[in-house]
Amino acid sequence: MMYLRTQDISVRHKNSAPLSFPDLNIKAGDEVLLLGPSGSGKTTLLSVLAGFLKPADGKVFIQEKDFFLLSPAKRDHMRGRDFGFVFQTLHLLPSLTLDQNIKLAGDMADVKVEENRLKELLMTLGLSDKAHRKPDALSQGEQQRAAIARAVYLKPKIIMADEPTSALDDINADAVIKLLKDQAKATGAALLIATHDSRIKTSFSKIINLDSQKKDVA
Amino acid sequence: MNALTLAIASIRARPLYAALCTTAVAAGIALLCAAFLFSQSISTGFQRNAENIDMVAGAKGSPLQLILSSVYHADIPAGNITMNDYENLLRMPQIRKAIPVAMGDSYNGYRMIGSTADYLKIYEAEFADGEIFDAPFEAVAGAQTGLKTGQDIVVSHGFSANSEDVHDTEPYEITGVLKRTGTVLDNLIVTNLENVQQLHGHHHHDDKHEEEEHHHDDEHVHEDAHEDTDEADLERQLTSVLIKVRSPVDLMNLPRRINDSSNIMAAVPSYEIARFTKSLGVGKQLAIVLGAGFVILSTLMLWATLASGLALRRYDLAVLRVLGARPGRLAATVIAEAVIISGVGAVAGAILGHLIAYSAVISFENLNRFIVPESLLLPSTMDIGFILLGVLAGLFAALVPSVTAARTNISTLLAKGRV
Incomplete structure (x- = not known):
């Protein structure tokens, strides 16, 4: 059974032509690369998959259930519990410490997590001694790892990453992709990375090129 | 982590x-x-001290002055x-009790009241120590005077604490000290009517001039005036009479009858005080308007703070x-933030209000009596109401910002990221 499946999605932005997207079929353990230049609609597609943006046409199925037929509250809860997000700009809350930022994922999704999960994650990501620091006191790499830790804290079914490497150099970019893959494997999650960064396409089995598949826009 | 901890984190991010x-x-x-407490304490103070005094009779003049002084x-x-x-x-049938009062002297600013043992009953006084005056020049001291049983005091003329116009007669002996009553009695010294009358009979021709004389710090002006005075008559004078009537109905007619039929005046404390506090009400209203203005202003400030905080935290x-x-x-995190800020402010404000009202009362000598x-x-x-x-002001301030927070639009934000 596919975990996430889309069908003829198209989104209509104000004052512009509708944007159509290729169908996605993602099952547990898949590693999918969504490749396309900026403006090709990667973030728009992620917004639809996350349940924030209702497509003008087409459907999103999560475990074969129509995602947009769920109540907003159920959709919010499912997103919090089963989806993990990593963004280019990391979106750590500056007023909270690193461990509070990670725990936030459980609190906002109303999911109880055993204490060990946090310790284990911090250890794997080499953040144990930084747990009580505010994001401002962390290096770029540490913030990156903290953001990933927050995304995988609840052992999500799918990890969606939006441009996770575009601000990084080659070595760090590779490290982040490896980390995402490792974490996805460790939790049995599917991984969906949206990027325009061609450096990383080689390491993926499934690549969807948004630009080439985009239907003609008049 | 819930709305509360997020709210606290948000407050700590912008403490100023x-x-x-x-x-x-x-x-x-x-x-x-402070405005409410102050005016409430004044009216309960007025009320409690006149609880057992239906009416006061004294020299014709200002009824309010008669009440305030006596x-x-x-x-x-x-x-x-x-x-x-x-x-x-005393011969009027409607009057159940008439307690004579003579005054004009003080000790360290504490008024010496010449009256009878009934005077102490008005305030339901009990003795902490000693007993009631009996022989001439014995006196009973109120709880706040600091006097002790057995102490001898020399009273001075007038009511001022730093009066140097000391009576050169016999000192009074304190025979008893009263328990605290929470009334004017606590700051009074009470003695037999005759003692006060005698002292003043010897010294003054007319108590009407006592304050004027008191202000003359030079030689004893009244020594000269003394000669053309009928001493015997002066010794038979009173400042006022505190009256308890038989029935409340008598309060309707009796004062007017006394005012019309004699050369003395009768005044009812509750009437006079009601009129007096009404005029004080202007000050109270001013404080209320100011306070309400501040509350509205603070609501707008809090609103602006929450809204700008949202812009930073979107x-x-x-x-x-x-x-x-x-x-x-x-929305709940925004509301929690507003309630924490306004709640802390309100509690601090209520405490501060008590302190302001307290210091206002102790700074006016006439009030703290x-x-x-x-x-x-x-x-x-x-306090609960305040x-x-x-x-409530905080909740009102959070109204619009909390809706704004609830409407946080994510899809456009995610694309832009933090600048």
Whole structure:
């Protein structure tokens, strides 16, 4: 059974032509690369998959259930519990410490997590001694790892990453992709990375090129 | 982590704004609280001290001055009446009790009251130590005078604490000290009527001039005037008579009858005080308007603070949505922030209000005689109302910002990221 499946999605932005997207079929353990230049609609597609943006046409199925037929509250809860997000700009809350930022994922999704999960994650990501620091006191790499830790804290079914490497150099970019893959494997999650960064396409089995598949826009 | 901890984190991220808003809420609530407490304590003070005094009779003049001087000891008496007037009052059937009062002297600013043992009963006084005056030049001291049984005191003329116009006669001996009553009695010294009458009979031709004389710090002016005075008559003078009537109905007609039929005046404390406090009400209204203005201002400040905080935190809120928080939860963090700020401000304001009212009462010498200042430091039921008012202001301030927070639009924010 596919975990996430889309069908003829198209989104209509104000004052512009509708944007159509290729169908996605993602099952547990898949590693999918969504490749396309900026403006090709990667973030728009992620917004639809996350349940924030209702497509003008087409459907999103999560475990074969129509995602947009769920109540907003159920959709919010499912997103919090089963989806993990990593963004280019990391979106750590500056007023909270690193461990509070990670725990936030459980609190906002109303999911109880055993204490060990946090310790284990911090250890794997080499953040144990930084747990009580505010994001401002962390290096770029540490913030990156903290953001990933927050995304995988609840052992999500799918990890969606939006441009996770575009601000990084080659070595760090590779490290982040490896980390995402490792974490996805460790939790049995599917991984969906949206990027325009061609450096990383080689390491993926499934690549969807948004630009080439985009239907003609008049 | 819930709305509360997120709210606290948000406050700690911008402590200065929070402090400013808290201060503004506190200022408004403090003003309101102080105004209400102050006026309430004045009216209960007025009421409690006149509880057993239905009517006061004295020399014709200002009824308010008669009440303020004879009942509250917050003014100087305007003149005297004679013992004959007093005896006439005693013959009226409507009057259950008439207690004569003569005054004009003081010790360290504590008024010496010449009266009878009944005077102590007005205030339901009990002895902490010693017993009632019996022989001439014995006196009983109120609880707050600091006097002790057995102490000898030399009274001076007039009511001022630093008077140098000392009577060169016999000193009074304190035979007893009263327990605290929370009334004017606590700051009085009470002796036999005759003692005061005698002292003044020897020294003065007319108590009407006593204050004027008192202000002449030079030689004893009254020594000269003394000669053309009928001493015997002066010794039979009173300052006022405190009256208890048989039935409340008598209060309707009796004062007018006395005013019309004799050369003395009768005044009813409750009437006069009601009129007096009405004129004080202007000050109270001013404080209320000011306080309400502050509360409104603080609401707007808090609103602006919350709104600008949201602008700064919109990415944070978007992250919370991404992590699964429902819109209501985002609204709740904003509301919690507002309630914390306004709640702390309101509690601080209520405490401050008590302190302001307290210091206002102790700084007016005439007020702290008939109001128990310490009672203003105790929590009152009004405080709950003021704290609720402050919190309500906070909730109002959070109204629009919380809706804004709930509507956090994520899809556009995610694309832009933090700048």
